[in-house]
Amino acid sequence: MDGAAGAVNPIPYGRQWITEEDVEAVAQVLRSGWITQGPRIEAFEKALVDTTGAHYAVACSSGTAALHLICLALGLNEEDVVVTTPLTFLATANAARFVGARVVFCDIDPLTFNLDPNRFETIAKKATGRKKVVIPVHFAGLPCNMERIRTLAENDGWLVIEDGCHALGASYDAGSGNPVKVGSCTHSVMTAFSFHPVKSITTAEGGAVTTNDPELVQRLKQFRNHGTVREPERFQHPELGFDRGVPNPWYYEMTELGYNYRMTDLQAALGRSQLQRLPSFLQRREEIVSRYREAFDENPLLDFQVIPAGVVSANHLFVLLIDFEKLGKSRRQVMEGLRTRGVLTQVHYLPLHLQPYYQQELGTKPGDFPNAEAYYKKALSIPLFPAMSDENVDTVIQAVNEIVKAKDDG
Numbered sequence: 001m002d003g004a005a006g007a008v009n010p011i012p013y014g015r016q017w018i019t020e021e022d023v024e025a026v027a028q029v030l031r032s033g034w035i036t037q038g039p040r041i042e043a044f045e046k047a048l049v050d051t052t053g054a055h056y057a058v059a060c061s062s063g064t065a066a067l068h069l070i071c072l073a074l075g076l077n078e079e080d081v082v083v084t085t086p087l088t089f090l091a092t093a094n095a096a097r098f099v100g101a102r103v104v105f106c107d108i109d110p111l112t113f114n115l116d117p118n119r120f121e122t123i124a125k126k127a128t129g130r131k132k133v134v135i136p137v138h139f140a141g142l143p144c145n146m147e148r149i150r151t152l153a154e155n156d157g158w159l160v161i162e163d164g165c166h167a168l169g170a171s172y173d174a175g176s177g178n179p180v181k182v183g184s185c186t187h188s189v190m191t192a193f194s195f196h197p198v199k200s201i202t203t204a205e206g207g208a209v210t211t212n213d214p215e216l217v218q219r220l221k222q223f224r225n226h227g228t229v230r231e232p233e234r235f236q237h238p239e240l241g242f243d244r245g246v247p248n249p250w251y252y253e254m255t256e257l258g259y260n261y262r263m264t265d266l267q268a269a270l271g272r273s274q275l276q277r278l279p280s281f282l283q284r285r286e287e288i289v290s291r292y293r294e295a296f297d298e299n300p301l302l303d304f305q306v307i308p309a310g311v312v313s314a315n316h317l318f319v320l321l322i323d324f325e326k327l328g329k330s331r332r333q334v335m336e337g338l339r340t341r342g343v344l345t346q347v348h349y350l351p352l353h354l355q356p357y358y359q360q361e362l363g364t365k366p367g368d369f370p371n372a373e374a375y376y377k378k379a380l381s382i383p384l385f386p387a388m389s390d391e392n393v394d395t396v397i398q399a400v401n402e403i404v405k406a407k408d409d410g
């Protein structure tokens, strides 16, 4: 694709890949007569268990819902504290706020862009709360140092929740030769996933929580469905729930204030179909990232995320750190230049402590999290999705090389 063709059909920063098999899987559900939460949910949840290695998965309506369900299942409230990275999508911190918990941000490691365990160690010793929760985010698909975070958390009575919304399919191996999959909850209580169209797989909108704790599964499912229970052994009013010792078939009880965070069978069927192609999606993402790294490695104006040994990223995003000052162009000018060459880009993310809401809520200000801010000053995500053709990748590389060129390169 040349520049002109690219301008007509610009390459987005991320996009789903839907095949005829996916379409057929959804069409079958439409023909089946059962389109809300039904049998396909269980099948999708089973497939997620097989993929992540966790004992249980609970599908829901979005990654945001997954994070909110986690906070509800843990019973968090105003007396509790949630530590997370400022370098994440709004939903990670917002979920804590939905239940009234206090949010404390912890700066990132400037190399991996993930929550810095050393800084967490300091915060963990100081922060107080009835329940204390840390939510590391596997940023751009790169797993955090979970063993370290788990050890620190355990020492000071913290619960670990993973925001794996970028990282379905990622893994890490601390030298045992036994890779740990993100979502297996080996070092956490629960993991949240998102299946938004730019993620590892998509269900259009959708999300899930994985865990190894059956009691949490019960609570997650209850909060997913208006806080109701349908299991007769959990009824609080046996005189209403039973007729001569037999449970009444229509009867359910609401014992908590819950939500409608259900996923539909249409989405679950799409998710299960997509999961079958997760390995090839991940492989294609890896190929594209290798080409980018090779192409941009020598450019003195460019830098990117460092992947520690033994860590396998899901390669959700490819973020270029561009030295705009040395380049002599603003980020907007670079975005415009790339756009005219058919390459669309995005910025992930304005650090959350600089969002007006959090500034107001927490009193945070510029300068509070210097690593996240230094990252933000330079960050630009270039296209990365499995359906990208080799020509698309060439177009992106050529466009970046043309626009991000050191002055003395001529």
Ligand SMILES: Cc1ncc(COP(=O)(O)O)c(C=O)c1O
Pocket: 062, 063, 064, 065, 088, 089, 091, 092, 137, 163, 165, 166, 193, 194, 195, 196, 205, 206, 207
């Ligand atoms: C890190 C992170 N957490 C949570 C979410 C929320 O997921 P969803 O968009 O499915 O609600 C996202 C989505 O972009 C995300 O990137």
